[in-house]
Amino acid sequence: MKSLTNSRFSWPALLTENAAGIAFGGDYNPDQWPEDVWAQDIELMKRAGVNVVALGIFSWDRIQPTEDTWNFAWLDRIIAQLGDAGIAVDLATSTASAPMWLYKKYPQVLPVDKYGHTVHAGSRQSWRPTSKVFREFALEMCRQLALRYGNNPTVTSWHVGNEYGWNNRHDYSEDAAQAFTTWCENKYGTIDALNEAWGTSFWSQEVRSFDEVQLPYHMGADSMVNPSQQLDFERFGNDMLLDFYRAERDAIQSICPDKPCTTNFMISTDQCSMDYQQWAAEVDFVSNDHYFHEGESHLDELTCSDALVAALAQGKPWYVMEHSTSAVQWKPLNARKRNGELLRDSLAHVAIGADAINFFQWRQSRFGAEAFHSAMVPHAGEDSKLFRGVCELGSSLKTLSDAGLQGSTLKPSDTAILFSAASEWATRCETLPSKKLSHWHDVLAWYRGFEDAGARADVVPLANDWSDYSTVILPTVLVLSDSDTERLATFAKNGGRVIIGYATGLIDENFHIGLGGYPGAGNGLLRDMLGVRGEEFNILGDEDQAIKLSNGAQSVLWQNDISVRDDVDVLATYTGEAADDWELNNIPAFTRARYGKGTAYFVGCDLDRAAIANYLGEVLQTESVTTTNLLHTVRESENAVFDFYFARAETDLALVCLPQDAQVLIISSAQKSSDTDNSYALNRNGILITKRGR
Numbered sequence: 001m002k003s004l005t006n007s008r009f010s011w012p013a014l015l016t017e018n019a020a021g022i023a024f025g026g027d028y029n030p031d032q033w034p035e036d037v038w039a040q041d042i043e044l045m046k047r048a049g050v051n052v053v054a055l056g057i058f059s060w061d062r063i064q065p066t067e068d069t070w071n072f073a074w075l076d077r078i079i080a081q082l083g084d085a086g087i088a089v090d091l092a093t094s095t096a097s098a099p100m101w102l103y104k105k106y107p108q109v110l111p112v113d114k115y116g117h118t119v120h121a122g123s124r125q126s127w128r129p130t131s132k133v134f135r136e137f138a139l140e141m142c143r144q145l146a147l148r149y150g151n152n153p154t155v156t157s158w159h160v161g162n163e164y165g166w167n168n169r170h171d172y173s174e175d176a177a178q179a180f181t182t183w184c185e186n187k188y189g190t191i192d193a194l195n196e197a198w199g200t201s202f203w204s205q206e207v208r209s210f211d212e213v214q215l216p217y218h219m220g221a222d223s224m225v226n227p228s229q230q231l232d233f234e235r236f237g238n239d240m241l242l243d244f245y246r247a248e249r250d251a252i253q254s255i256c257p258d259k260p261c262t263t264n265f266m267i268s269t270d271q272c273s274m275d276y277q278q279w280a281a282e283v284d285f286v287s288n289d290h291y292f293h294e295g296e297s298h299l300d301e302l303t304c305s306d307a308l309v310a311a312l313a314q315g316k317p318w319y320v321m322e323h324s325t326s327a328v329q330w331k332p333l334n335a336r337k338r339n340g341e342l343l344r345d346s347l348a349h350v351a352i353g354a355d356a357i358n359f360f361q362w363r364q365s366r367f368g369a370e371a372f373h374s375a376m377v378p379h380a381g382e383d384s385k386l387f388r389g390v391c392e393l394g395s396s397l398k399t400l401s402d403a404g405l406q407g408s409t410l411k412p413s414d415t416a417i418l419f420s421a422a423s424e425w426a427t428r429c430e431t432l433p434s435k436k437l438s439h440w441h442d443v444l445a446w447y448r449g450f451e452d453a454g455a456r457a458d459v460v461p462l463a464n465d466w467s468d469y470s471t472v473i474l475p476t477v478l479v480l481s482d483s484d485t486e487r488l489a490t491f492a493k494n495g496g497r498v499i500i501g502y503a504t505g506l507i508d509e510n511f512h513i514g515l516g517g518y519p520g521a522g523n524g525l526l527r528d529m530l531g532v533r534g535e536e537f538n539i540l541g542d543e544d545q546a547i548k549l550s551n552g553a554q555s556v557l558w559q560n561d562i563s564v565r566d567d568v569d570v571l572a573t574y575t576g577e578a579a580d581d582w583e584l585n586n587i588p589a590f591t592r593a594r595y596g597k598g599t600a601y602f603v604g605c606d607l608d609r610a611a612i613a614n615y616l617g618e619v620l621q622t623e624s625v626t627t628t629n630l631l632h633t634v635r636e637s638e639n640a641v642f643d644f645y646f647a648r649a650e651t652d653l654a655l656v657c658l659p660q661d662a663q664v665l666i667i668s669s670a671q672k673s674s675d676t677d678n679s680y681a682l683n684r685n686g687i688l689i690t691k692r693g694r
């Protein structure tokens with residue numbers, strides 16, 4: 001992979017002797033507790049090996065109790081105590097939640113939902129990203145904190161905001177409406193260009209001036225928003241929040257230029273709040289919040305999400321800002337983690353390039369909305385399985401730090417699954433042939449298919465440079481611009497292998513359909529590459545109606561009814577009773593075409609992960625199918641190679657045969673299975689981490 005550089009990159013120091021090591025800690029909310037608990041907190045942090053905390057994320061009301069008063073004394077005291085204990089502080093701007101006095105006095109900062117209802121104060125992010133009044137208060141807070149703590153040696157990084165967009169991603173306020181008008185004017189220049197892009201000749205939506213442009217408000221039950229406008233509204237919201245982040249970051253760095261700033265992203269395979277590819281260029285180090293998905297996809301979902309985070313970090317280490325030691329409290333049913341999963345999840349993040357493992361939160365709250373959310377110190381106190389698990393994790397991270405892991409880089413795969421925020425937003429649109437379409441779902445299916453086939457794929461933003469990979473896969477990349485299609489064609493011409501999924505390249509960046517047959521991206525360029533032409537989609541969705549393929553796979557959601565050019569190889573067709581019933585018999589499902597020095601594959605229907613693994617094994621001849629229940633990643637430093645092995649399956653043992661010079665650093669839920677050949681068996685949640693020379 002091409003090594004890309006983020007010119008901003010700067011990693012936060014620890015208070016260790018050489019300022020280095022793997023960071024370990026959590027969100028710390030001492031303002032929820034009497035001060036006599038603080039000393040105990042710090043004693044327990046030291047016992048667990050905690051070396052950093054994210055402080056003051058929701059403390060605005062404590063720091064600025066009224067419009068004209070500031071109270072830093074408590075923050076001074078806790079920062080001093082943490083510093084004395086050698087615990088670094090990632091100091092928050094505290095601006096995610098404003099104090100009640102601010103909302104009461106300036107209700108014009110409150111966001112408005114699509115129905116026109118005010119979003120009231122009392123939760124988080126109850127503010128308009130476009131409010132000038134709110135921005136001034138927030139920036140003043142940033143400046144005050146930077147002035148007071150910018151030179152404080154215990155504060156080694158800045159935590160700007162918190163999960164931007166969690167509650168104010170879609171704001172329909174007056175301020176937003178005005179800002180949207182300006183945003184559209186900047187983007188389109190002329191009203192004709194906007195009318196053209198939004199296709200406003202449909203349903204009498206034409207606008208004569210930018211004053212007539214409106215937000216995609218609720219327009220009545222079953223009303224269907226113009227999808228081009230909706231996609232722009234997503235981009236607009238992203239841009240407004242990014243602009244807000246930049247302003248807060250700059251307010252701090254104008255006073256304290258030498259300490260790195262981050263903000264915690266929310267990347268997991270069911271979320272796409274922001275176009276984080278843009279955000280990654282604006283943070284000094286990438287940090288992410290990830291909450292586990294219980295069930296059999298637990299580990300794969302985690303590493304798939306992390307693969308995108310790692311790509312955003314562009315080969316640099318990144319930071320797990322939040323995850324949970326066990327259950328959360330915000331799902332209908334909140335499963336706990338099983339024995340070993342606290343350690344396994346944390347070390348799996350490390351295996352995908354994280355050099356910092358933090359949790360929400362240090363001490364479990366006694367009150368408030370998150371009292372039943374797990375933490376590092378549970379309600380039961382230090383004499384608990386959970387706190388012992390936290391201590392075990394701290395000591396494992398120390399072992400890895402001492403072995404020189406920190407700063408080593410994740411070895412890239414030769415395959416990139418391309419992820420596009422615009423496509424994820426577009427697949428959520430309500431007017432597609434199927435509401436079951438999901439870009440993330442299909443990215444995860446391909447990612448898991450690779451792991452099942454004993455290989456590993458990276459997950460890379462479409463907007464990145466992926467030209468040094470040997471294979472790129474586009475699962476349901478619904479949105480493909482002409483220029484992205486041209487990049488794909490150049491990549492294939494130069495010898496690359498491109499795999500195009502069933503719902504890729506159907507629309508351009510304005511949500512316009514490419515004509516002349518599907519997929520129409522690039523004015524027919526994508527069809528030329530593939531040598532296929534689709535006239536209709538066959539939309540199903542029911543397992544009972546599944547359409548069989550000649551290679552044994554089946555499709556339940558979507559089949560493209562295509563014809564192929566003479567020179568195209570047909571690798572599988574639809575067959576059987578259901579295919580007959582839907583007039584798909586013998587229609588090509590999988591195809592392959594030469595294109596320049598490379599190859600373009602088309603996968604014309606949805607597939608489950610087993611079928612994808614099979615496809616990869618048969619068609620692409622991936623390495624093997626014998627290691628399907630093992631996850632293996634590699635991190636490399638100048639003089640060492642670190643191998644990470646995890647058991648993926650719940651029941652079958654995963655077997656690893658280690659190279660002779662591998663030194664075992666961490667072993668959990670695993671045992672040596674043979675003395676003669678250095679092989680190990682990993683049980684459920686098993687972990688093996690080793691080090692060898694380069």
Ligand code: GLA
Binds near residue numbers: 162289322328360370
């Ligand atoms: C988010 C927030 C945290 C906390 C956790 C709970 O990630 O940033 O403050 O609310 O969710 O899971």
Ligand code: GLA
């Ligand atoms: C209604 C409307 C048409 C069109 C169709 C689509 O009948 O009158 O304009 O929207 O639904 O099914």
